[in-house]
Amino acid sequence: MKPRVLWIEDSARFELNNLTGPIYFYGKYDFQQAENVTSAIEFLKVKEYDALIVDIRLPPGNDPYWRELYRKAELEGGGEKLGIKFLYWLLARDGSYSHPAPSWVRPDRIAVFTVENHLEVRGNLDDLGIDLFKQKTTGLADTTLLDLIKELLNRKKSNKI
Amino acid sequence: MEALLKLLSDFPENAPFDAIITLLIFLVGIPALVLQFMAPDVRRVTMERVTFPKEVLRRLILAVFVVVVFVMLAWCLPRIKDLTFAVMLIVLFGIVATTTVQVQYRYGWRETIINDLKKKVISSLEIKGRLDNEALKRLIEIGKQSEAGPDREVVLEALSGIVSVTRTHETYDGDALGLLVDGLVKMLVSQPTPEDTPNYQLAVSILISILSAPNAKTLIDQQHAVRALSALGQTLLTEIVVTVGTDHIMMDYEEALGLAVTRHPSMLTDVTQSLLEVGSVALEHKHYLFAVATLERLLTIVEENTPSGEALADLLGLLAHFWTDGESSREFAESRFERVRQCVARIGLPSPKQVYQQAKLHSQMTMRFDTADKLVQMVKDLEGGGIKKDRPKRSAKKKK
Numbered sequence: 286m287k288p289r290v291l292w293i294e295d296s297a298r299f300e301l302n303n304l305t306g307p308i309y310f311y312g313k314y315d316f317q318q319a320e321n322v323t324s325a326i327e328f329l330k331v332k333e334y335d336a337l338i339v340d341i342r343l344p345p346g347n348d349p350y351w352r353e354l355y356r357k358a359e360l361e362g363g364g365e366k367l368g369i370k371f372l373y374w375l376l377a378r379d380g381s382y383s384h385p386a387p388s389w390v391r392p393d394r395i396a397v398f399t400v401e402n403h404l405e406v407r408g409n410l411d412d413l414g415i416d417l418f419k420q421k422t423t424g425l426a427d428t429t430l431l432d433l434i435k436e437l438l439n440r441k442k443s444n445k446i
Numbered sequence: 447m448e449a450l451l452k453l454l455s456d457f458p459e460n461a462p463f464d465a466i467i468t469l470l471i472f473l474v475g476i477p478a479l480v481l482q483f484m485a486p487d488v489r490r491v492t493m494e495r496v497t498f499p500k501e502v503l504r505r506l507i508l509a510v511f512v513v514v515v516f517v518m519l520a521w522c523l524p525r526i527k528d529l530t531f532a533v534m535l536i537v538l539f540g541i542v543a544t545t546t547v548q549v550q551y552r553y554g555w556r557e558t559i560i561n562d563l564k565k566k567v568i569s570s571l572e573i574k575g576r577l578d579n580e581a582l583k584r585l586i587e588i589g590k591q592s593e594a595g596p597d598r599e600v601v602l603e604a605l606s607g608i609v610s611v612t613r614t615h616e617t618y619d620g621d622a623l624g625l626l627v628d629g630l631v632k633m634l635v636s637q638p639t640p641e642d643t644p645n646y647q648l649a650v651s652i653l654i655s656i657l658s659a660p661n662a663k664t665l666i667d668q669q670h671a672v673r674a675l676s677a678l679g680q681t682l683l684t685e686i687v688v689t690v691g692t693d694h695i696m697m698d699y700e701e702a703l704g705l706a707v708t709r710h711p712s713m714l715t716d717v718t719q720s721l722l723e724v725g726s727v728a729l730e731h732k733h734y735l736f737a738v739a740t741l742e743r744l745l746t747i748v749e750e751n752t753p754s755g756e757a758l759a760d761l762l763g764l765l766a767h768f769w770t771d772g773e774s775s776r777e778f779a780e781s782r783f784e785r786v787r788q789c790v791a792r793i794g795l796p797s798p799k800q801v802y803q804q805a806k807l808h809s810q811m812t813m814r815f816d817t818a819d820k821l822v823q824m825v826k827d828l829e830g831g832g833i834k835k836d837r838p839k840r841s842a843k844k845k846k
Contacts, residue, residue: 303719307811359579400621400666423665423713427756427811 288335289315290434293325293368294398295344304430314434321346322371326384329375333389336437337375338430341368341399341406350382368399369409376413392416396437398430462531466513469538473509476542477502477549485556487591491584498553505545512537557600560588564604568611575617577608579625586629595641598633602648605630609652613659620662627656627670631677638685643692646682650675650698657706665710672706672713675699676720683727683736696736699724704743707751714751718744718760719812726767726817729775738778741768745785753792758801759808761786766820769827779824799825 292305308316317332319325323346328334345351345367355367372395373379377386392414397406400421410418417440419433426432481489481498516534520527552558563585570578589601605626612622630649634642653671662668679699700721707717725740741764748754748761765786768779790801802825809818 303812306813310811310813400664402664423669423710424715424754427808 287315290336292338294340323348343368589633594639620664621666623667679724718757722760759805762805763817766824769824770820
């Protein structure tokens with residue numbers, strides 16, 4: 286069975302061809318994309334994924350809890366980093382949301398792919414044990430996302446050995 | 447209780463009841479009329495927030511409070527009852543007059559609402575160091591729901607003003623205008639009409655302003671801007687009839703993309719991709735001036751920047767579109783071959799064939815199968831000896 290990959294990213298509409306094109310072209314993965322936290326949680330409830338690529342800048346979607354969290358964070362000036370709060374929930378470090386995080390999620394299955402630079406989010410990622418990070422910059426190679434997935438899956442494999 | 451009954455029995459006789467009711471009706475009626483005659487796009491957005499009804503309710507409560515206070519006063523001082531009621535009417539009239547003027551000024555003119563939202567967005571930048579995204583979203587929503595043409599232009603002018611202030615603000619680092627750029631694209635792309643053609647020109651000037659922002663370190667907004675140029679350019683070419691008189695608007699898009707890579711060389715592949723996208727669409731729709739300008743721009747960019755496989759692939763892709771378009775387009779492509787050959791040589795791969803293979807793979811991976819097919823066709827034609835020109839016919843050998 287092909288490894289299952291979930292990319293949680295909201296602003297890929299202009300980059301779909303470039304970044305996801307190669308993934309579909311090579312057909313090595315069972316690839317899914319979620320555009321907001323609510324959709325991502327729905328996917329995570331029903332499937333176990335081998336790799337999760339997460340953006341820090343995520344919109345909340347329709348779930349009232351996440352919308353409220355986003356609204357509060359926006360007022361404080363950090364609304365665009367809802368992805369951090371999502372990661373804390375995902376790794377069962379924040380139990381305030383009504384649904385528990387999936388038990389199969391571990392830090393070695395997560396990579397962060399975001400516009401923020403590493404310094405801005407390093408503290409949180411270190412706290413969560415997530416060490417695979419890729420910044421979205423200008424001039425990304427076509428295979429950036431593909432390579433990131435490969436690297437994540439290889440790490441997961443080597444952690445198992 | 448007796449006093450109250452006495453007051454009530456006195457009240458209808460002496461109090462200017464008719465005048466009070468009339469003024470209160472005006473107080474509610476005039477804002478209702480303003481709301482009724484408001485532009486639909488503005489009314490929808492205004493009513494999403496409850497500020498407008500709250501404001502009217504506040505004034506109504508104030509008016510009723512004034513009536514109660516003066517009636518009580520008149521009851522306490524019966525000797526100057528008439529004077530009291532006169533003053534009450536003057537105060538009530540003042541409330542109604544100021545409400546009329548203020549509501550009319552703040553909500554009666556579309557431009558005023560748009561201006562207010564713009565000021566709100568900008569003032570948040572001054573106070574908190576970031577734009578007020580809620581106000582910006584409302585402004586964008588008005589723009590999306592506006593009639594194409596001059597109505598939408600007013601919103602775009604407001605966005606232009608916001609960009610002008612933001613890009614030179616001390617806190618600006620290249621990451622504040624993503625929402626604005628996305629909104630700009632949605633405004634124009636969601637319902638493209640010829641009436642919006644001048645607004646496409648205004649849009650490109652906004653995007654140029656973002657691309658040339660002096661202190662953009664992260665280039666996030668600039669990336670959005672390059673993508674937006676591609677999206678808007680393609681929409682202009684495919685959905686809106688572009689006449690000779692509007693070719694200059696398309697040329698602005700090509701120049702803006704050139705500017706992007708001049709200012710920010712790291713955006714090379716983002717720009718070459720956008721040029722390929724708009725150039726191929728222009729060719730498909732027979733906008734030859736723009737298509738040629740785009741190819742020329744793409745070629746110049748590849749020549750003048752550090753060799754990049756993907757940028758070269760985009761160039762070869764667009765060249766292939768020209769090659770397969772028609773006789774004249776093919777000749778034009780041929781005229782650029784020497785320059786392209788030099789770019790290919792710079793890339794450092796062992797053979798041109800490998801370069802073309804990589805270009806084809808790049809096109810396929812990025813789901814541009816049409817470009818990949820045209821590349822294959824071009825390579826086949828070139829390997830087969832180029833253009834099969836008319837050769838002199840050999841005279842048939844007579845069989846003996």
